[in-house]
Amino acid sequence: MFSGLLDLPWWGYVLTTLALTHITIASVTIFLHRHQAHRALELHPIASHFFRFWLWLTTGTITKEWASIHRKHHAKCETTDDPHSPQILGIRKVLLEGAELYRQEARNHETLEKYGRGTPDDWLEHNLYSRRSMWGIMLMLVIDVLLFGPIGITMWAVQMIWIPVTAAGIINGAGHYWGYRNFQSADASTNIVPWGILIGGEELHNNHHAHIGSAKLSSKWYELDIGWVYIRSLAVLGLAKIRRVAPKVRLNTAKTVCDIETLHAVMAHRYEVMAKYAQSLQKTYREEIAQLKLRMPGLRKVDLKRVKHWLHADATVLSEQEKLKLGFVMQTSHKLNIAYTLRQDLIAIWQRSTATKEQMVKDLEDWCRRAETCGIEALQQFSRSLRYYA
Secondary structure, eight states, rough: OOOOOOOOOOOHHHHHHHHHHHHHHHHHHIIIIIITOOEEEEEEHHHHHHHHHHHHHHHHOOHHHHHHHHHHHHHHHSSSSOTTTTTHOOHHHOOOOOOOHHHHHHHHHHHHHHTTTTSOOSHHHHIIITEEEEEEEEHHHHHHHHHHTTTTHHHHHHHHHHHIIIIIIIHHHHHGTTBBBBOOOSSOOOBBBTOOOHHTTTHHHHHHHSSTTTTTOOSSSTTTOOHHHHHHHHHTTTTTEOOOOOOOOOOOTTTOSSOOOOHHHHHHTTTHHHHHHHHTTTTHHHHHHHHHHOOOTTTTTHOOOOOHHHSOOGGGGGOOOHHHHHHHHHHHHHHHHHHHHHHHHHHHHHHHHSHHHHHHHHHHHHHHHHHHTSSOOHHHHHHHHTTTTH
């Protein structure tokens, strides 16, 4: 019986399969995501075409479709127009039917026309990669069987389900449902470590939504973005050029008054600012919610568990029933009322598109004074640290 050109021990087939799927996930995160969808880096034609060819072999992905759908996801995140939001469609549907949601949106010509600009438009794309996407998948099957024999069919099957499960399911599903958040972005994106090696850094989804155009997805020292490691290696070899990374916060502890530098820094780091706001008030929230249990025995426990979420959420994403309950809570707790009101007012400062920079600086300074005279120690400390942004 034909056993393939390569005779490996059982663990050799396992490692080879993992290596092949890892090249695929690296191609997705480097080429499709960071290069094509967001232009966070430039790729040398050699690297760019290798990734296109490999994705044709292992996924049959059409670059324009992938980039279009992903750009629309960011533009319409957590709305009914989002192609794959678990907050709208439910986590079960996105986890189990993520690939079908992708195929469904790929048939939407309006999405491709509106969000597909700048993707490959050459002879190969029109006559091979887009027109005959299944040829690559079938060619990969032939290669796997020739190299590894009958076991190659199993290896090929794993390769075929790898992206639908990890990208279409886990990243699009769990990455907007479970995990931790470094940044208080307007969506529900989360980081889902420790799957960095398997998902190529894409598990740092909240970081990505906070800084969409960054080629680097890690933010904290303990976060591993293996895709960034590969990008840096390609850059050293002259095969990539990094265009953008997330800005770093700079603090000037000598500052005591908000100025134009403060405004620019706060706006550039607004998601991190709001995350620090929530973090600084954790103790206050915990103590006040504990008091609510005594003051409002009629409020269900499940509602009390949701209070903290409501306090961190923008008013626009709350249902009318949630707004009514939150209003009832804030009537009972003066501190929670102040904390929530100041949060909304801080966000409103950088959302006033018609205001001049001078007016926005004044508004920010006024906000800091209100926070420092509100009687809540955590807000006073937060306000003082906000003035340090430079």
